[in-house]
Amino acid sequence: MNAAPTDTVQHESIYSGSIASWLTTVDHKRIGVMYGATALLYFIVGGVEALIIRLQLAAPEGAVVGADAYNQLFTMHGTTMVFLVLMPLAAAMFNFLIPLMVGARDVAFPRLNAFSFWTWFFGAILLNLAFFVNQAPDAGWFGYANLTSKQYNPGLGIDFWVLSLQIMGIASIASGVNFTVTALNMRAPGMSLMRMPLFVWMALIVQILMLLAFPAITVGLIFLLFDRFFDTNFYVAAAGGTPVLWQHLFWIFGHPEVYILILPSFGIVSEILPTFSRKPLFGAPFVIFSGILIGFLGFGVWSHHMFTTGLGPIADTAFSLGTMLIAIPTGVKIFNWIGTLWGGHIVMRTPLYFAVGMVALFIVGGLSGIMHASAPIDLQQHDSYFVVAHLHYVFFGGTVFGLLAGVCYWWPKVTGRMLGEGLGKLSFWVMFLGMNLTFFPMHFLGLDGMARRIYTYPAGAGWEQWNLMATVGAFVLTLGVLLFYVNLVRSLRSGEAATPDPWDGATLEWSMSSPPPEYNFAVIPTVNSARPLWLHKYGPTRDISTHTREDGTPPQPDHPVERIELPSPSHWPLVAAAGLTLAGGGTMVGLLPVLAGVAVLVVAVYWWAFQPLERPGNPIFEPARGTE
Amino acid sequence: MEPRSPQPRSISSGRGLCSAVALLVLGGSLAACGLADVPDWSTIQPASDLSRSIQDVYKTVWFWTAGIFVVVELLLVYAIIRYRRRPGDSGVPDQVHGFTALEIAWTLVPAAILFFIAIPTVRTIFEVQQKPPADRIEIAVIGHQWWWEFEYPDLGIVTANELHLPVGRTANLALASADVIHSFWVPRLGGKRDLNPGSENKLWFTPDSVGVFIGQCAELCGTSHANMRLKVFVETADSFDAWVEQQRRPAVQDSVGLQAFLSSGCAACHAIAGTPAQAKIGPDLTKFGSRSTIASGLLANEPDQLAAWLRDPESIKPGVRMPNLNLSEERIASLVAYLRSLR
Numbered sequence: 001m002n003a004a005p006t007d008t009v010q011h012e013s014i015y016s017g018s019i020a021s022w023l024t025t026v027d028h029k030r031i032g033v034m035y036g037a038t039a040l041l042y043f044i045v046g047g048v049e050a051l052i053i054r055l056q057l058a059a060p061e062g063a064v065v066g067a068d069a070y071n072q073l074f075t076m077h078g079t080t081m082v083f084l085v086l087m088p089l090a091a092a093m094f095n096f097l098i099p100l101m102v103g104a105r106d107v108a109f110p111r112l113n114a115f116s117f118w119t120w121f122f123g124a125i126l127l128n129l130a131f132f133v134n135q136a137p138d139a140g141w142f143g144y145a146n147l148t149s150k151q152y153n154p155g156l157g158i159d160f161w162v163l164s165l166q167i168m169g170i171a172s173i174a175s176g177v178n179f180t181v182t183a184l185n186m187r188a189p190g191m192s193l194m195r196m197p198l199f200v201w202m203a204l205i206v207q208i209l210m211l212l213a214f215p216a217i218t219v220g221l222i223f224l225l226f227d228r229f230f231d232t233n234f235y236v237a238a239a240g241g242t243p244v245l246w247q248h249l250f251w252i253f254g255h256p257e258v259y260i261l262i263l264p265s266f267g268i269v270s271e272i273l274p275t276f277s278r279k280p281l282f283g284a285p286f287v288i289f290s291g292i293l294i295g296f297l298g299f300g301v302w303s304h305h306m307f308t309t310g311l312g313p314i315a316d317t318a319f320s321l322g323t324m325l326i327a328i329p330t331g332v333k334i335f336n337w338i339g340t341l342w343g344g345h346i347v348m349r350t351p352l353y354f355a356v357g358m359v360a361l362f363i364v365g366g367l368s369g370i371m372h373a374s375a376p377i378d379l380q381q382h383d384s385y386f387v388v389a390h391l392h393y394v395f396f397g398g399t400v401f402g403l404l405a406g407v408c409y410w411w412p413k414v415t416g417r418m419l420g421e422g423l424g425k426l427s428f429w430v431m432f433l434g435m436n437l438t439f440f441p442m443h444f445l446g447l448d449g450m451a452r453r454i455y456t457y458p459a460g461a462g463w464e465q466w467n468l469m470a471t472v473g474a475f476v477l478t479l480g481v482l483l484f485y486v487n488l489v490r491s492l493r494s495g496e497a498a499t500p501d502p503w504d505g506a507t508l509e510w511s512m513s514s515p516p517p518e519y520n521f522a523v524i525p526t527v528n529s530a531r532p533l534w535l536h537k538y539g540p541t542r543d544i545s546t547h548t549r550e551d552g553t554p555p556q557p558d559h560p561v562e563r564i565e566l567p568s569p570s571h572w573p574l575v576a577a578a579g580l581t582l583a584g585g586g587t588m589v590g591l592l593p594v595l596a597g598v599a600v601l602v603v604a605v606y607w608w609a610f611q612p613l614e615r616p617g618n619p620i621f622e623p624a625r626g627t628e
Numbered sequence: 629m630e631p632r633s634p635q636p637r638s639i640s641s642g643r644g645l646c647s648a649v650a651l652l653v654l655g656g657s658l659a660a661c662g663l664a665d666v667p668d669w670s671t672i673q674p675a676s677d678l679s680r681s682i683q684d685v686y687k688t689v690w691f692w693t694a695g696i697f698v699v700v701e702l703l704l705v706y707a708i709i710r711y712r713r714r715p716g717d718s719g720v721p722d723q724v725h726g727f728t729a730l731e732i733a734w735t736l737v738p739a740a741i742l743f744f745i746a747i748p749t750v751r752t753i754f755e756v757q758q759k760p761p762a763d764r765i766e767i768a769v770i771g772h773q774w775w776w777e778f779e780y781p782d783l784g785i786v787t788a789n790e791l792h793l794p795v796g797r798t799a800n801l802a803l804a805s806a807d808v809i810h811s812f813w814v815p816r817l818g819g820k821r822d823l824n825p826g827s828e829n830k831l832w833f834t835p836d837s838v839g840v841f842i843g844q845c846a847e848l849c850g851t852s853h854a855n856m857r858l859k860v861f862v863e864t865a866d867s868f869d870a871w872v873e874q875q876r877r878p879a880v881q882d883s884v885g886l887q888a889f890l891s892s893g894c895a896a897c898h899a900i901a902g903t904p905a906q907a908k909i910g911p912d913l914t915k916f917g918s919r920s921t922i923a924s925g926l927l928a929n930e931p932d933q934l935a936a937w938l939r940d941p942e943s944i945k946p947g948v949r950m951p952n953l954n955l956s957e958e959r960i961a962s963l964v965a966y967l968r969s970l971r
Contacts, residue, residue, distance in 0.1 A: 067851045067946035140848050146825060147808045147850060152773075237826025243809060244824060277711070283726035308811055308820045308846070310803075310829035313757045317750050324742045324749075328735060335734040336726075338703050345713035345721045356708060363700055367693040374689055374749040376682045376756060379819020380671040383811065383846045449669025449815035451844045454854030461669055461842075541723035 014518050024569035026110035027518060031117050032096030033414065036407075038121060039088040040485070045128070046080035047481065049073050051474055054438075058471035060459035070455030071138035072157070076131075078141030079161065082261065083168055084124045086395065089403045090264035091120075094179055094203050096414060100509035100516060101197045103188025103525045108181035110567045111608065116175040118577030123167035126585045130160035137161035140453065142254065143224075145235035145246035150228050156588055159228065163584045166221050169214045170580065176210035179203060188508070190527035194288075197507045197530070198281060201288050202267030205295040206260050212299065213256035220249030229587065244309060251302035259298040261395060262362075263291060265402020266333060269355045272409050273337050275503050276352040277344025280531060280541075283336040290329030297326050307378040316375040323373035330366055334359060349503070350424030354405030357432050361397025365390055368443070383453070386446025392439040401431075404484065411488070412502045416514045417495030423487040431480030437473025441466035500555060506531035512556040519564040519621050525553045560621045568618030572608035576601055668842045671815040675841060675862070678818030678833035681756055685748045692741055756818075760832040764798035767791070771803075771810030771823035773849060774856040774945065775911055775924040785875045786899075788911030789924045791860045794868035795838050803829040808850060814843030814860050822847055835862040842925070851947030857925030874971070875915050878902045885966025892963065893953055900970065910950060917971040923948075934964045 233239035536552025579600030586593025
């Protein structure tokens, strides 16, 4: 019998190596770590932007920043949190985990994966360069035309915004292709779609949403680019164009984007609750299909962002009812999560705290969402602080708590170290308190008529105490986030070593050492259950609908039992991404950088295309002697 | 008709209950000060048929969602407490995979609840967007960066930032924009509606309470979006008629003041009926002295505040199109006197 992996087995760390090895890596695990680390850094940037906003609003007639700076801050806060924090933090987990969870040695297109990362990375830098020329975008993360036109916004800010979103959009579409193919084609033998882990399911839906939604914003951004650079009139009313066209294009992207942001957390929670309840996910097929339904319906509700635009009663009715329908599959998920906890032996560890916190807070955001799904109510709540409260309950309470639950849950697998349990729970409670202190009063501000995106407000409107409370809450929340980061750093420095399966998990990623070897699986596993590792450990359960009565999947052997050849590192994805960003960003400077960027891109893609995946020097792992 | 005073408020209003919850959740004292104020911006103290219709739907939805909130959160908290692993919980719990009848139930029950939310929603959507009643007053609202132009085409009145309406008579607003998208929002009088460049939007409501109602542009429209406020004076029919009468009477022109106005460059943007000043870029100042505020609701129409505005508009409304004309104090004083005489 092969020995189960133990924490005494020392693989050479998959993270050691030169900087060059990181720049050229095509290993999905390293790319995932780079996504995660970068996203956690931008989380600080976006958080600081939010703190300045809250300081400005702490009292009436705030004087911390001026009007223009304030508009830049909330624009960058929204854009940063959506594109530079939440999406890449989810991408970090897709990268690291999808191959491990489906039993693959890498993603379908490893070099395309590296290209996605570097393209996003450079696009994010391009966006933030705007601060350094003191012309950050200032038209909101939604960038409504015609405030973004050259006439009303002559500076470079909108150019930075358009170009970086366009570049990051390419990264999203590329990784959408990559992970769709990975989830569909790279599953281990026996892993039917209904045996695929819930996290991978939700990730797959997210990829498909990205593939279908990003083209819409791409078209909208191209129109805007042409309006700004070549004097076309797509959004110019005086010349027969229509600014409202942008709203449609943006929200046909923007609403599915909301589900792109929340579904990963749904997937994470659907992994964590079963593990810590020590039960299977209650009604797993219903959770899967409700996820699919949410993704599908998500494309038919965009105009609920436009009830005040004046589309008429027929459109208002259709989009109100469509939006309300989404509450049904969302409710099904929540009930199934509670059903999962019900009757379990709930192990109270930090990942569970964050996961349950996510469910509790998301319920608040979901219910306030039902309120403004009703078009008449939305006429009052739209663009008021009520919506700010709603969206932060969804994105902070839902997405961030879900993603942080995932960070806590998979941290041992990624780093080989455990997080501090006491500090983890403390950070949860401080964040939970701060989050509610910050965002709950915003409901009252909205009901009291405070509009969004205003840098100042008069005294005597009855808004002072709620605003002050929100600002105090923001600092409590910040403290909670800092405690979370301290926990991460302490774990890296002196954390207890993680066993391969610290939570008594059910899915394949817990069947190998922590962190996993470079090749992930010494043996490609055979999967007979939705919970292959659990089946191996505890045997068949009374319900056999999700597995046959065959064996579970045993833990991985310590050493390869066959010759494993991994794709070789390549610097061309990095160079191609740099060329693409230079060509895009260069349009703000002149023709020369654009041509240079295009030249770099073409050369890089050419060499990339003719560089064989297997070539001398690529990582090869031979079976250890005596294990044949 | 609701009394002008917002107190006492019934606990059955959504706001009352929200606040009651807030009292429990967030601590009594802070919530109590929230209620002590008279929020003229409140979305849930309706003062028109439109805001009342919205309020009715809101109440219905509020009760359903509040009920769901309590039930679901209690279930969640109960499950966490009841089923946490205890010493002696050896082995694994019963491996329940699901229960189809339960799945069907928690699909159908929310669907049924949505039905009760959808009915008033759809009814109200059509109700508030039907043709306005015949007895109405037409008003053209034009949004500018960052001020409001109000025109009463049937009465021949053009004014800015302060709208006067007779109580009990429908106001039918035709909404348009001179530059970017704005949104007309006076919370107590109803929901918001965008002012789109290149196309006209409609919004109508019938104020049912006399009073002064504050509003604010609700769509990000550039640097001073926050500084684009407005005031609506809902008056009795008599006071409104008196106001109309006063607005249509030509202001007595003080020739020295007018000369100061014309020679300072003000006429490049502003119009004053009956004088050579006829530009349409900034607000019409024909009856400037009759307004209670200046600079779209930022300052009171008082001599010192008007002087401060003329001295440096940018310091009061960042990004404002009105330039600093570097006027002498003497010139400012005569302009203040002249403008305030335009009644």
